[in-house]
Amino acid sequence: xxxxxxxxxxxxxxxxxxxxxxxxxxxxxxxxxxxxxxxxxxxxxxxxxxxxxxxxxxxxxxxxxxxxxxxxxxxxxxxxxxxxxxxxxxxxxxxxxxxxxxxxxxxxxxxxxxxxxxxxxxxxxxxxxxxxxxxxxxxxxxxxxxxxxxxxxxxxxxxxxxxxxxxxxxxxxxxxxxxxxxxxxxxxxxxxxxxxxxxxxxxxxxxxxxxxxxxxxxxxxxxxxxxxxxxxxxxxxxxxxxxxxxxxxxxxxxxxxxxxxxxxxxxxxxxxxxxxxxxxxxxxxxxxxxxxxxxxxxxxxxxxxxxxxxxxxxxxxxxxxxxxxxxxxxxxxxxxxxxxxxxxxxxxxxxxxxxxxxxxxxxxxxxxxxxxxxxxxxxxxxxxxxxxxxxxxxx
Numbered sequence: 001x002x003x004x005x006x007x008x009x010x011x012x013x014x015x016x017x018x019x020x021x022x023x024x025x026x027x028x029x030x031x032x033x034x035x036x037x038x039x040x041x042x043x044x045x046x047x048x049x050x051x052x053x054x055x056x057x058x059x060x061x062x063x064x065x066x067x068x069x070x071x072x073x074x075x076x077x078x079x080x081x082x083x084x085x086x087x088x089x090x091x092x093x094x095x096x097x098x099x100x101x102x103x104x105x106x107x108x109x110x111x112x113x114x115x116x117x118x119x120x121x122x123x124x125x126x127x128x129x130x131x132x133x134x135x136x137x138x139x140x141x142x143x144x145x146x147x148x149x150x151x152x153x154x155x156x157x158x159x160x161x162x163x164x165x166x167x168x169x170x171x172x173x174x175x176x177x178x179x180x181x182x183x184x185x186x187x188x189x190x191x192x193x194x195x196x197x198x199x200x201x202x203x204x205x206x207x208x209x210x211x212x213x214x215x216x217x218x219x220x221x222x223x224x225x226x227x228x229x230x231x232x233x234x235x236x237x238x239x240x241x242x243x244x245x246x247x248x249x250x251x252x253x254x255x256x257x258x259x260x261x262x263x264x265x266x267x268x269x270x271x272x273x274x275x276x277x278x279x280x281x282x283x284x285x286x287x288x289x290x291x292x293x294x295x296x297x298x299x300x301x302x303x304x305x306x307x308x309x310x311x312x313x314x315x316x317x318x319x320x321x322x323x324x325x326x327x328x329x330x331x332x333x334x335x336x337x338x339x340x341x342x343x344x345x346x347x348x349x350x351x352x353x354x355x356x357x358x359x360x361x362x363x364x365x366x367x368x369x370x371x372x373x374x375x376x377x378x379x380x381x382x383x384x385x386x387x388x389x390x391x392x393x394x395x
Contacts, residue, residue, distance in 0.1 A: 009092070009292075010066060012059060013074025017041045017339070017348050018277045018364075019288075023072075024340035025280060026288035026303055031069065033062060040349045044339035060086035070295070078271045079103055092295040094270050098241040102234070102268045105166065112265050115233040117226065119265040120169050120252065137170040139208070151208040171264045173252040176217055177275045178227045181290035182243040188231035190224065191287060192279040193217045195372070196250070197315060202380050204318040204387075206359070212315040213275040214376055216282055223253065226263045234268070244294040246287060248273030281312040281342045281368070308342035309368030313379035316348075317365065317386060322358045325350040329389045331363055343368075346386075362390065 009028045011019050017038060020030040030045050037049035050062060056077060063071065070090040077084060081096035094102070101107060112119035140154035142165055154167060175196040182188040194215030198208055205211035227249065235243040248269040254262045276287050286303040293300045334346040348364040356362055365386055367378035 008067070008069040010063065010069050010071035010089070011074065012063065012071055012077065014055070014076055015348060015361075016047075016074060018274065019072065019074055019272050020045050021340045021344075021347075022272070022276055022280060022286070022288045024338075025305065025342075026286040026292060028288065028292070031066065033059070033066075036348070036350070038348050039351050040334055040339060040347055043335070056080050056083050059083055060088070063087055063089065072272065072291070074272055075269070075274060078269065090295070092245065092291060094244055094247075095242050098243070099270050101241050102247075102270045105168065105267060108265075108268060111233060112230065115229060117230055117233070117265055118262055120171050139168045139170050140165055141168055149209065168266075171252045171254065173254040173264065175266075176219075176251055176253050177213065177269075177273060178231075178249045178251065179246065179273050179275055179279060179287070180231050180248070181246050181287065182231075182235070182294060183290075184244060184294045186235040186243045188228075188234070188243060188247075189290075190228055190231065191285075191290075192275075192283065193219050193223075193227070194275040194278050196275075200315070202383050203315050204320045204359075205316070206318075209318070210274065210316070211318070212313065212364070212379075213278045214311065214313040214372055214379070215275065215278045216311070217372065219253065223263055227251070230263075230265060245291040246272050246276065248275065275314075278312045278314050281308045281366070282310060283307055284342070305342055309375075310370050311368065311372050311375040313367040313369075313375045315365050315367070315379045315383055317362045317383055317390075319356045319358050319360050319362050320387065320391070323356055323362075323391060325352055325354040325356060325362070326390065327352040330386060331365075 008031060009023055010031045012033045014035050016032045016034040020032050020041060023030040032041060032045050032047040033050060035050055035052055035055055037047045041047050070092050072092045073084060078099050081099055085096055109119040138154050139151055141151050175198045176193055177196050178193045179191045180188045181191055192215060194213035195217040197212040198210060199205050200211040203211040230249055234241055250266040252264040252266060254264055280287055284305045284307040289300050289303050331346040331349050334344055334349060337344040346363060346365050365382050367375055367382050369375035369378055
């Protein structure tokens, strides 16, 4: 299988399966540390499971036990600079000063404004209350959050800890994500755009929780130019971030008449974005080749496979109630495929008997079609089918 390839790469994060599959497509041999060690991942790769109550604080000590190899961090860890700095091995990822700057919404908002872009306003609550337009809707967001966890609507005057949270204006529109690769010289290139699935009821995702992507999402040339301008602005800013490797920019596509083709920037995600595997399915490209080239001086040849679909969708199904994961179900079809197969129908599959609490992610499913609307419909139908089988089998 693909996991026998070299060189080695250690991938660390809450759930690393998607990045591990991408690494195999790029000719790398992933070694994994995450919170789940799902059955499809451990079947293909060396994987260590960390206890939730030890993550991420115990990561440096845990990784010190493993063989020497470079590491790549995933979602959420871009906010844990001191923990990343304590990991004694080469990092295929941006350095902590860069992460700190790119994850500062106040700083980035100011940079986007200077560049003539449209950032979504962000405030500390200790700013003057008069700055908050009472006719607008506001969101309370954790400063170091990821995947929409802990994001909710907030009312003016509601108290909270300004050290851990901030306020961001709520903007109507389509949530989307752009994936870029920056070379070792810091020059960014747009690899694709996807529509984000956020708080999707048919995936049992509530609030603002991330539930997947559909792409490539059709956007106008004007939007492409705005996104490229935003990415080019990052390394030229006064604080000079070391922009390298894969990263993402989340944005809202404001498609109503008064704001046609306007892009409202939400945040920069300076690490491997979750939407990469959707774009790899539709392009056949191994995006981690670009990431490796930014950190490894060795020559890296482009790698490409036949795309599995024109449009692809990825949906994370959350548990509508607590269950014990069944021994069998339609997700077993995934084991007929290699982990890195671009046509694998399911992923992130728990072990039989695993207890999954209400509101927690159960598994990931994929759909494909010749247009984005049909792809979304198929993903919705598949979610209903899987949920029905999941809970009937669990009884």
